[in-house]
Amino acid sequence: MMWPGDPLAAVTHPNPYPYYADLVATRPLFRDEALGLWVASSADAVGAVLISDVCRVRPAAEPVPSALLGSPAADVFRYLVRMNDGRDHLAFKRAISGALASVDLLQVDSLSRTWARLLMEQMRPVDNPARLLDFAFDLPVYVVGSLLGLTRDTLQRVALWMGDFVHCLAPTSSPGQVERGKVAAGHLLATYHSHLAAQRTRPTNNLLGALAWQAARLQCEDADSVVVANGIGLLSQAYEATAGLIGNTLVALAFHRETLEQVRADPAALGDVVREVLRHDPPIQNTRRFVSGSAILAGRQMEAGERILVVLAAANRDPSANPDPDRFDRLRRNRKSFTFGVGAHACPSEALATTIARGGLEALLLAGIDPEELTGRVTYRPSLNARVPLLGQQLET
Numbered sequence: 566m567m568w569p570g571d572p573l574a575a576v577t578h579p580n581p582y583p584y585y586a587d588l589v590a591t592r593p594l595f596r597d598e599a600l601g602l603w604v605a606s607s608a609d610a611v612g613a614v615l616i617s618d619v620c621r622v623r624p625a626a627e628p629v630p631s632a633l634l635g636s637p638a639a640d641v642f643r644y645l646v647r648m649n650d651g652r653d654h655l656a657f658k659r660a661i662s663g664a665l666a667s668v669d670l671l672q673v674d675s676l677s678r679t680w681a682r683l684l685m686e687q688m689r690p691v692d693n694p695a696r697l698l699d700f701a702f703d704l705p706v707y708v709v710g711s712l713l714g715l716t717r718d719t720l721q722r723v724a725l726w727m728g729d730f731v732h733c734l735a736p737t738s739s740p741g742q743v744e745r746g747k748v749a750a751g752h753l754l755a756t757y758h759s760h761l762a763a764q765r766t767r768p769t770n771n772l773l774g775a776l777a778w779q780a781a782r783l784q785c786e787d788a789d790s791v792v793v794a795n796g797i798g799l800l801s802q803a804y805e806a807t808a809g810l811i812g813n814t815l816v817a818l819a820f821h822r823e824t825l826e827q828v829r830a831d832p833a834a835l836g837d838v839v840r841e842v843l844r845h846d847p848p849i850q851n852t853r854r855f856v857s858g859s860a861i862l863a864g865r866q867m868e869a870g871e872r873i874l875v876v877l878a879a880a881n882r883d884p885s886a887n888p889d890p891d892r893f894d895r896l897r898r899n900r901k902s903f904t905f906g907v908g909a910h911a912c913p914s915e916a917l918a919t920t921i922a923r924g925g926l927e928a929l930l931l932a933g934i935d936p937e938e939l940t941g942r943v944t945y946r947p948s949l950n951a952r953v954p955l956l957g958q959q960l961e962t
């Protein structure tokens with residue numbers, strides 16, 4: 566099989582891992598002139614970039630993508646914890662981590678199972694595999710949306726808007742996708758603002774209320790905007806990554822028959838499988854950083870304005886982090902995974918995401934989905950960072 570042409574094409578390549586291994590071994594941090602990006606792939610280089618203070622999540626000159634300016638999508642983007650650094654990031658992150666700490670994982674587990682069952686009744690992905698991807702995308706929105714206190718009717722609309730909103734954030738989005746995303750952002754803002762107002766008159770114990778309480782406690786400026794934007798942000802962060810995790814776990818089960826048999830005999834083994842999939846074939850393959858000043862990173866001189874592609878999926882397969890890294894081992898000891906990031910911006914929701922994916926997968930397997938039937942020649946949804954297999958579509962062609 567031909568290797569991918571570059572680390573962006575690798576994200577949706579059928580097997581990018583020999584190419585990543587070569588990067589780690591021969592060019593752990595190099596400049597790809599054609600892409601105009603530095604590429605960090607080894608565990609050391611990825612770690613060094615992610616913990617460096619000079620590496621920021623947005624370019625200094627463009628804190629909000631210019632295509633979104635003046636739109637509701639910009640009003641969400643500018644307050645997202647994921648898209649800010651420094652003082653604002655610290656305050657938003659404390660608020661979000663504090664709010665997420667109030668979430669009970671047993672409740673997440675129960676919500677994941679309940680929504681998986683309801684969505685399966687509605688979509689019937691076993692009889693109609695073309696709906697498998699819709700199921701994988703909708704499940705995290707329904708679970709996290711329920712935690713935020715959104716009602717069932719609202720969730721249905723929010724799931725549709727979320728698809729449009731997430732598309733408009735991608736660097737490759739078409740003008741049509743950007744426009745649809747802006748409209749969706751407007752609906753999402755209106756929905757969340759009225760939900761927050763209702764919450765004030767009739768306080769209930771949910772994640773949006775916890776976020777509002779934390780933002781007030783930490784005296785965040787523009788607290789309502791911060792709460793609403795990050796309430797939307799929790800759904801958009803969960804959306805593609807969790808869908809990809811469900812899909813990539815089905816792919817792994819198809820290719821590792823013994824593991825599939827173990828899971829069929831004992832569904833509790835799924836938790837370990839999901840954790841190894843997160844390392845071995847992660848749904849988020851890379852992230853980006855923007856250099857804000859002169860610095861030496863992993864031995865290379867960097868200057869302000871340079872951009873770095875941080876290949877988390879390659880670092881997971883660095884033998885210095887995980888011995889025998891290509892082996893799929895659900896019981897791997899001392900697993901080191903970069904999939905949820907490292908340092909100040911590390912994902913606060915690893916346990917949440919893993920629990921949702923496990924609930925969805927268990928329901929699919931119990932209903933009779935056969936991973937081996939889904940995977941002939943797996944193709945992936947076009948993306949520069951998310952690896953989401955098109956399983957159901959594959960069956961139809």
Ligand code: HEM
Binds near residue numbers: 848918
């Ligand atoms: C398999 C699922 C998931 C994966 C692989 C994933 C991965 C990541 C990664 C790599 C980052 C850091 C990005 C960077 O440093 O550039 C991140 C950040 C974040 N994730 Fe996740 N995530 C997942 C699910 C979720 C879920 C379910 C939520 C919320 C309910 C969530 C909320 C967030 C938030 C709020 C941030 C921003 C943190 C910050 O910037 O300080 N993620 N995620």
